Amino acid sequence: MKLKSLLMLSLTSLVIVSCAKEVHSTERNIAVKPQENPVVQLAKSPQPNTIKVGNFVSGEHKTQGIAIITKKSGKSFLELDKSFKTSNSGPDLVVILHRSGNVIGSTKPPSYSLKKGDYIVLGRLQKFSGSQTYAIPNNINLADYKSAAIWCRKFNATFGAAKLSNS
Structure with a gap:
């Protein structure tokens, strides 16, 4: 037992x-x-001074990263985050704000060309990758601009664009 x-x-x-x-x-x-x-988190957590934010999509060339409009000391800035990257194959690349919320979808490939009056140039692209900041003139009404883009002025070719949404 x-x-x-x-x-x-x-x-x-x-x-x-x-x-x-x-x-x-x-x-x-x-x-x-x-x-x-x-x-993978696509966008940063909004900071108190963040006004708009958007993720880049490719146009003429592969472009990636995040665009952020911030306000500091009463001035507005467009910031490209550290994950930003675009092609180095274009001359005369500039950073712009565009009136359309769908720059790539509303333009025609392969160049995704832009029309005068639909954008403002913030400055020459400082570098092809990494974080960088561009001042936005005080007379610009940010409500009129719905995207940020990387644009080749010489060939009227949009490398990539980010639709900016309120944070």
């Missing part, structure tokens, strides 16, 4: 340990999955 009880107890213990090990293994796999498939 004692042997039967001991055998039952051993068998029960073995089953419990096996189940516990299986649960532990499952929990470990769940913990690993988020590391295998990290969630």
Whole structure:
């Protein structure tokens, strides 16, 4: 009788340990999955001085990153974040604000050319990648401009644009 009880107890213990090990293994796999498939955040969390923000989409050339309009000390700025990157294959690249909320979709490939009067030039592109800041003239009504874009003035070609939405 004692042997039967001991055998039952051993068998029960073995089953419990096996189940516990299986649960532990499952929990470990769940913990690993988020590391295998990290969630990429497309836009920064808005800062208190952020007015508008948007993600670049490619036009004539691959362009990526985030455009942010901020206000500091009563002045407005367009900032391209550290993830910004565009092609270095164009001459006379400038940063613009555009009236359309869909610059790439409302223009025709391959160059995605722009019409005079639909944009304002903020300045020459400082560098092809990384964070950079452009002052927006005080007389500009930001409500009139719905996108930021990288534009080749010489060939009237839009490299990429970011639709700006209120933060």
